[in-house]
Amino acid sequence: MTVTEDRPGPGSGTPAPGGLRSWLRGRSELGVSVLLLVVGLLVVIDTLAESGGGTDSDPIGPRTIALVLGGALLLLSVLLTIDILRGGRGEAEGGEDVDLDAPMDLRTVGMLAGVLVATAALIPLLGWPIAGTVLFAGATYALGSRAFPRDLVIAAAVSLVTWFVFDTLLGVDLPGGPLMAVFGG
């Protein structure tokens, strides 16, 4: 179901002078249309750049489906744009811990993304136990926990136990890093 309360009245399809920014703000979903457009163009261009159509043993070849899909993405981009301009809105997903009345807290999301990137960079340098500790502790901090020594201890414990269980018991290779080399791991 869509939220229709902020449906624009007749005539508001064209933005008032200077009101372009606020007009766009209510229609940030147009970003999804742009995403579909970009992905669709990528698929079409990438497919057309490759040579080779069908052969006797493979009549439609590898390009047909990709072109159909690319076309569908472009069409959906147009349809979604029309829907948004006519006042349609995708309904944000709820959940037990989700409070949709609160404004979106993009700072937390950005911090979490940063923590993930940092983890990816730290794994080859310091190994899983330390990178995992940074990941867990960083995520709890980003999510608003400020119990400083406790969070770090829990993070280190979770990370070490996981590393041990995966690497030793389950045979999934997680690098121990320099710290574990000290312990002869």
Place this chain on the structure above:
Amino acid sequence: MNTFDLLMNGFGNALTPGNLLFAAIGVLLGTAIGVLPGIGPAMAVALLLPVTYAFEPTGAFIMFAGIYFGAMFGGSTTSILLNTPGESASVMAAIEGNPMAKQGRGAQALATAAIGHFIGGIVGVTGLVLLAPLVASVAVDIGAPDYFAIMVLAFVAVTGVLGASRVRGFASLALGLTIGLVGLDPISGQPRLTFGVPQLADGIDVVIVAVGLFAVGEALWVAAHLRRSAQEVIPVGRPWLGREDLRRTWKPWLRGPFIGFTFGSIPAGGAEMSTFMSYVTERRLSKRRDEFGKGAIEGVAGPESAASASSAGTLATMLTLGLPTTAIAAVMLAAFQQFGIQPGPLLFDREPELVWTLIASLFIGLVLLLVLNLPLAPAWAKLLRIPRPYLYAGILFFACVGAYAVSGQPVDLLVLLAIGAVGFLMRRYGLPVLPAIIGVILGPDAELQLRRALQIADGDVSTLVSTPLSIIVYTLIVALFVVPLILKVITSRRPAADTPAEKEDERV
């Protein structure tokens, strides 16, 4: 060997200590996951996929099935005691169960739900035992054109029937299909959407896609809207039922499974649709219709038993046709593919031991779940007090472990984050996740079936509608599109009795 012997053999295998342990771990994890907010069975199985590489497939699937059924049991505990159902399957339990809990009848609501799940599960799995071999034996003869038709039906049904907006459903499906396209074409070896990056030649691993969409996307989305004030959990005693309650619940308990199994086995909404249909049925049949919405015990009994039965129906379709109708079935199908096993009609011939051990362990798991949940529901409810930063940090942590374990490359974490960002956007703008994951997992297979069909027919497109089954399926697909249109015309001709805003919502 007939079905009964096969099932007994299955019990013999399922009752070995190793497999019992997997069943126990599965139901324990499943119940915990069902109770915990923010984490559902599909996400849990996705997170566990990398771990299970170390196991043999039978144990892994026993555990997954335990998680699936356990999450149903646990989910109703949360929605009864905390009026915000996280899993869509337990919405109905919240509507009637939460008012019951507020009136001090939480114990009865929990007991009704647990016993309902048990009965629904047993009836549903019995249906699976009776019907699955039959379907499999009929389906053995179906060819590539039929498979392609059925997969198109799955795409259209999960996309067009569910959700409020078709254009958003199809956008999600198209994005999923695009992710599935990345990599070398399996037939010609031609690179598609790899942009010259060698890591993309093998495609984006389905584990990373599933974990990214379900776990990272969900964690980021919740983080953006995290409820700062703790919600109140209604305290409750040990579940029990009085004679009067039993008199009111036994019929809904027995009716629910038939609705649940049917709707669970077709690609039309899984447990969500099943519980809704059961709720509507019980309200219609009830002599105390005025109680509905204020804590009618029938409204807990029917939908909850339908929910577990729908899991069995979903498994039946997944095992016999290789067709996922829900998110968790899609992830389980991915797990089968990881183990090099192809679910479908031949599965019953090729892997009878796996299939029947899995089915037998479902019965065992349901008994374990009843024992775990009936007396212990209040204890499980304590899980709701877990501090949210730890819960979501843990989800992100295990998402990263899983993504890294796939191939041991840190760059996979960045891919994971990118897919998580897509998952975030989808939640923000109402794009359903299910079509995307079905597209990723089923898309490459559908293309393969299409090209195989055309290969056999020397490029003659009419081969796609050359079998009775494919014609029936395409007719169904057309009906799925046409019927809502006709209904719309009829309702718009009716004098404007309902609010105009409602009608305008039915767009594209």
